[in-house]
Amino acid sequence: MMNRSDKYFDWFLRMAGWLLVMAACERFLAAAGDSQMLNFADPVLGFPVRYLAAGAGAISLVFGWICIFAKGTGVRAGLLAWLMTNVIAYQAGLHFAGVNGRCTCLGILTDPLHLSRRWLQWVSELLAVSLMAGAYGSSIFIWFRSWKIRRNYIKVACPGCGGHIEFPKNAGNCKIACPHCGGGVRLQYLPKIE
Numbered sequence: 001m002m003n004r005s006d007k008y009f010d011w012f013l014r015m016a017g018w019l020l021v022m023a024a025c026e027r028f029l030a031a032a033g034d035s036q037m038l039n040f041a042d043p044v045l046g047f048p049v050r051y052l053a054a055g056a057g058a059i060s061l062v063f064g065w066i067c068i069f070a071k072g073t074g075v076r077a078g079l080l081a082w083l084m085t086n087v088i089a090y091q092a093g094l095h096f097a098g099v100n101g102r103c104t105c106l107g108i109l110t111d112p113l114h115l116s117r118r119w120l121q122w123v124s125e126l127l128a129v130s131l132m133a134g135a136y137g138s139s140i141f142i143w144f145r146s147w148k149i150r151r152n153y154i155k156v157a158c159p160g161c162g163g164h165i166e167f168p169k170n171a172g173n174c175k176i177a178c179p180h181c182g183g184g185v186r187l188q189y190l191p192k193i194e
Contacts, residue, residue: 017067
């Protein structure tokens with residue numbers, strides 16, 4: 001059963017996944033376009049913009065499906081944080097290269113709808129920063145919660161085989177079978193491993 005924070009993180013990551021899938025579709029459409037701008041080299045990475053848009057679409061699609069369908073909340077949040085950090089770094093590279101508000105990939109959306117490319121670029125940057133902040137916030141919260149749970153555990157060595165056994169602090173004086181060798185082990189008498 002999920003607690004409230006797990007439900008929030010799961011919802012956030014699924015919504016982020018759907019945004020990434022939609023971004024992937026837009027990038028595939030842009031890469032398939034006939035604009036001459038798609039044949040020019042990207043000012044940051046040096047690849048033709050067409051291949052960069054297709055590659056970014058493929059990466060967005062993979063990460064989007066992971067965010068939607070994978071089970072581990074911490075892994076999904078960590079991957080999303082890593083991806084959005086790279087997106088922000090790329091956008092910063094565009095800014096320093098003097099390509100502010102002129103992303104050719106967005107033209108496929110802005111031109112038919114008569115929207116300002118600068119406005120849509122601002123919205124995409126705001127979404128990227130929001131997703132990155134949410135992903136890092138989720139990752140830190142999940143790590144901290146895991147750390148709080150783990151500090152209530154003790155790690156000891158089996159006297160028979162030397163294998164490590166981890167158990168809750170309140171499980172002292174219990175007799176268990178060693179998961180490594182099967183020998184009987186009384187937990188309270190084992191030395192703690194530092």
